[in-house]
Amino acid sequence: MHGLGGATSTQQLRERDTSMPARSAVIGGAVALGLLLNGCTSNPEPEASASPAATLSGPSEPSPPATSSTSVPAQSPSLNAEYALTINIEIAGGKTVPNGNKIDVRVGQKVILNVMSDTADEIHAHLGEKDYELAVPAGKPAKGSFTLDSRGSFEVESHHLEKTIVILNAR
Amino acid sequence: MLVPLHGIASRHDLPLPFSFVVIGAVLALTISFVILIFAWRAPRFDRVGGRPMPRLTAIVDYPVTRLVARVVVLAAYVWALLALLAGQDLLTNPAFGFVYVWMWVGLVPISLLLGQFWRATNPLRTIHRGLCALARVDPGQGLVALSAKVGVWPAAAGIFGFAWLELVQPDRTTLAVLRLWALAWLVILVLGAIVFGQRWIGAADPFEAYASTLAQMSIWRRVGDQMRLVNPLAGLNAWHAPPGATAVVAALLGSTAFDSFANTSWWIGVVQSSSVPTVMWGTGGLLAMIIIVFVSFSLAAAWMGRYGGRPAAAYPRLMVGSLLPIVLGYVVAHYATLLIVEGQRTAINFSDPLGRGWNVFGSAEMGVNSAIFNYPTAIALVQLAAIVGGHVLGIVCAHEKAVTLLPPDRALRGQWPLLLVMVGYTCAGLVLLFSP
Numbered sequence: 001m002h003g004l005g006g007a008t009s010t011q012q013l014r015e016r017d018t019s020m021p022a023r024s025a026v027i028g029g030a031v032a033l034g035l036l037l038n039g040c041t042s043n044p045e046p047e048a049s050a051s052p053a054a055t056l057s058g059p060s061e062p063s064p065p066a067t068s069s070t071s072v073p074a075q076s077p078s079l080n081a082e083y084a085l086t087i088n089i090e091i092a093g094g095k096t097v098p099n100g101n102k103i104d105v106r107v108g109q110k111v112i113l114n115v116m117s118d119t120a121d122e123i124h125a126h127l128g129e130k131d132y133e134l135a136v137p138a139g140k141p142a143k144g145s146f147t148l149d150s151r152g153s154f155e156v157e158s159h160h161l162e163k164t165i166v167i168l169n170a171r
Numbered sequence: 172m173l174v175p176l177h178g179i180a181s182r183h184d185l186p187l188p189f190s191f192v193v194i195g196a197v198l199a200l201t202i203s204f205v206i207l208i209f210a211w212r213a214p215r216f217d218r219v220g221g222r223p224m225p226r227l228t229a230i231v232d233y234p235v236t237r238l239v240a241r242v243v244v245l246a247a248y249v250w251a252l253l254a255l256l257a258g259q260d261l262l263t264n265p266a267f268g269f270v271y272v273w274m275w276v277g278l279v280p281i282s283l284l285l286g287q288f289w290r291a292t293n294p295l296r297t298i299h300r301g302l303c304a305l306a307r308v309d310p311g312q313g314l315v316a317l318s319a320k321v322g323v324w325p326a327a328a329g330i331f332g333f334a335w336l337e338l339v340q341p342d343r344t345t346l347a348v349l350r351l352w353a354l355a356w357l358v359i360l361v362l363g364a365i366v367f368g369q370r371w372i373g374a375a376d377p378f379e380a381y382a383s384t385l386a387q388m389s390i391w392r393r394v395g396d397q398m399r400l401v402n403p404l405a406g407l408n409a410w411h412a413p414p415g416a417t418a419v420v421a422a423l424l425g426s427t428a429f430d431s432f433a434n435t436s437w438w439i440g441v442v443q444s445s446s447v448p449t450v451m452w453g454t455g456g457l458l459a460m461i462i463i464v465f466v467s468f469s470l471a472a473a474w475m476g477r478y479g480g481r482p483a484a485a486y487p488r489l490m491v492g493s494l495l496p497i498v499l500g501y502v503v504a505h506y507a508t509l510l511i512v513e514g515q516r517t518a519i520n521f522s523d524p525l526g527r528g529w530n531v532f533g534s535a536e537m538g539v540n541s542a543i544f545n546y547p548t549a550i551a552l553v554q555l556a557a558i559v560g561g562h563v564l565g566i567v568c569a570h571e572k573a574v575t576l577l578p579p580d581r582a583l584r585g586q587w588p589l590l591l592v593m594v595g596y597t598c599a600g601l602v603l604l605f606s607p
Contacts, residue, residue: 100439102186102606126181128541152544153183153606155175162341163443167436169185171547 084110084145087156089165091117091136096158102167105148111168112145113156122159125168128152179267179344180513183434184554185547187604191555199562199597203590206566207583214575216408219394221401228398237291244292254524255353260346265524267344268517270353271337274378276510279502282382286391286398289382295357295372299364313368322414323373325363326380327422331461333377334426338433339453380419388495404564408571410492417487418465420494424596425461427501431603432460467595468494471588478585479577489576490589493569497593500561501600504554508543515539554604562597566590 085105090097105111115123117136125132125146134144148154148170156165175181230236255266278289290296296310303310342348363371373379392399392406432438433456442452472490476483515537522535530536543550573586 095444099443100436102436124175126175128182128544129539131181150182150541150544151185151547153185154181155183157175162449164439167434167439171185 084112086112086114087166089113089115089117089123091115091119091121091158091161093118094161096161096163096165098166100164100167102169105168105170107148107151107170109170110145110147113143115142115144117142119160121161123156123165124159125156126154128154175344179262179271180509182512182541182544184508184550184604186606187551187554187601189605191551192601192605195555195559195601196598198559200594202559202563203566203594206563206570207587207590210567210570212574212579212582214571216402216405216571217575219392219399219401219405219409221392221394221399221405224398224400228396231398240288240292241294241297245294245297248294250521250524252353255346255350258346258524259526261526262344263520263523263526264346265517265520266346266349268513268520270349272510272513272517275333275337275381276502276506277514278378278382279385279499279506280510282385283389283499286386286389287383287393289386290373290379293372293376293379295360295364295376295379296369299361299369299372302361302365310364310369313364313371314366317367317370317374320414321374322416323375323380323419324415325371325375326377327415327418329375329377330381330419330422330426331457334422334429334457335454338426338430339450339457341450381423384416384419384423384495385499387492388499404568404571407492407495407568408575412488412491414488417469417491420491420498421465421468422461423498424494424501425464426457427498427505428464428599428603429457429460430505431600431606432456435603435607437607464596467592468589471592474588475573475577475585478581481576486576490569490572493565493572493589494593496561496564496568497596497600498561500557500559500565500597503557503561504600504604507553507557508550511543512539512541555601558597558600558604562593565593569593 085103087098087103111125113123113125113134115121115134115136118139120138121136123134123136123144125134127146127148128150132144132146134142136142148168151170154168154170156168157163158165251266251269254264254269258264258266281288300310336343336348336352340348340352360372360376363375367374373383387407387410388403389406390400390403392401392409394401433453438456442449445452468491469487472487473483475486475490479486481489516539518532519534519537519539522532523529528535569586569589570582573582573589577585
């Protein structure tokens with residue numbers, strides 16, 4: 001799963017977006033949008049997400065719908081600037097998940113990082129003129145967010161491992 | 172500013188839309204076969220032609236002009252050296268942008284617009300001349316004669332070395348690393364020039380070899396003693412490529428391709444989850460790309476030996492000029508925004524080489540205008556036009572050479588493998604820009 005291409009990871013992201021928070025009323029609109037974006041998922045029921053996407057299983061968040069232990073409030077179809085995009089990052093044993101995948105985001109969209117690492121680390125997001133840094137303590141979840149305000153392809157990296165976690169393609 | 176893992180830019184071009192990849196591939200294939208089927212059957216550029224420019228020649232050859240140009244360029248290098256040796260180890264140090272952007276990418280427009288300007292003002296040549304003047308010896312004279320067979324082979328190795336520094340070397344944006352490389356470059360080139368005479372610089376300096384090669388496509392060309400304004404294709408056709416030119420071109424094309432390839436999520440994923448060190452992957456991948464280009468091109472060109480009067484091994488060097496437009500297309504598509512945006516940043520930082528708040532050239536207060544990134548469709552169109560345009564010009568040059576070198580009735584049969592290889596390079600270039 002880890003080595004799969006960026007397109008796949010985005011796909012996983014969208015699938016999950018549409019299927020996971022089906023119970024939450026707030027998400028109704030998002031599901032509809034997700035359907036539009038996916039074009040194929042006819043049934044936004046949890047079974048679609050029976051296999052938890054690797055890119056999205058991460059530290060669990062105090063999330064209102066809380067359907068399962070690994071669920072995370074990815075509130076949105078990833079391509080809508082109205083909603084935040086949540087990326088769950090797991091760093092363990094010198095490896096990162098995601099592992100260099102490419103994710104499409106919208107300019108103006110808030111990007112939330114949920115990081116769980118077994119060692120202290122620093123996450124760097126290279127955002128053109130201004131960069132973003134998130135200090136991550138060992139063994140404790142860390143959360144941060146930034147907004148992409150211009151277009152381009154941006155790397156989010158683990159500073160200590162010197163590895164690329166995701167590449168954000170902001171359009 | 173945080174140091175990015177890869178290169179000096181914090182932002183990269185968006186992937187080329189997939190529809191552009193398809194359109195580009197279809198265009199490249201169609202135009203190639205149209206050219207092959209309907210094109211001319213007799214050489215068209217058998218003479219360089221163009222317009223003689225006697226006054227321009229006089230100005231360019233005027234000793235004071237040459238001296239001023241050399242001194243100005245040398246001064247820029249000395250300024251960059253100051254930043255390299257005494258500046259801060261931060262990305263705001265202009266030494267990084269000077270090397271990776273101004274020199275390596277900037278030499279492309281310089282060579283296209285100004286012909287052999289790089290060679291004429293190469294600071295290594297200036298330093299070597301200065302040393303020779305002090306020692307009262309002729310700069311052309313060395314201790315040992317350099318065999319003509321050496322050609323530009325050492326420069327091909329140098330281009331691989333620079334590409335390795337730019338794409339593989341860990342901590343490439345730290346001063347300690349860059350200083351070592353700069354020192355190696357200076358010592359190898361200047362000592363070599365003392366041993367072999369200044370011809371060594373033309374043979375071994377990766378920057379001059381790259382610049383001189385691209386200058387073959389310039390609108391300015393020296394024919395005999397005179398500068399001429401020429402059709403770049405006619406000029407390129409007149410190029411007598413030195414031994415090793417195929418390796419130089421393969422190193423340029425292969426390293427540019429590897430730069431893109433190393434940014435695909437497939438490659439990143441494989442390398443990052445492997446226990447083999449990243450440096451090994453990078454070295455292997457870079458070498459593999461260069462060898463793939465070198466071997467595929469050499470084999471395809473050697474095929475012409477079946478139809479012409481020369482030994483098969485002679486054809487790659489005779490045909491290598493036709494790859495230059497493809498190299499140019501790749502370079503424009505990959506590095507145009509880098510040159511525009513990071514080039515500005517370097518210009519801004521150039522005012523303050525030591526990080527002490529200086530504003531020597533008045534550029535320190537300017538901001539980087541990165542508005543170009545707001546037009547991803549325009550960038551994608553330029554990339555597409557560069558790749559496909561380079562391909563078409565490459566096919567035209569290859570065809571012209573083929574009808575020059577082969578009997579007219581056999582020229583087509585001789586050149587089809589080369590055409591297929593070029594279509595392959597172009598499609599690969601497009602897919603790499605799509606950056607899966």
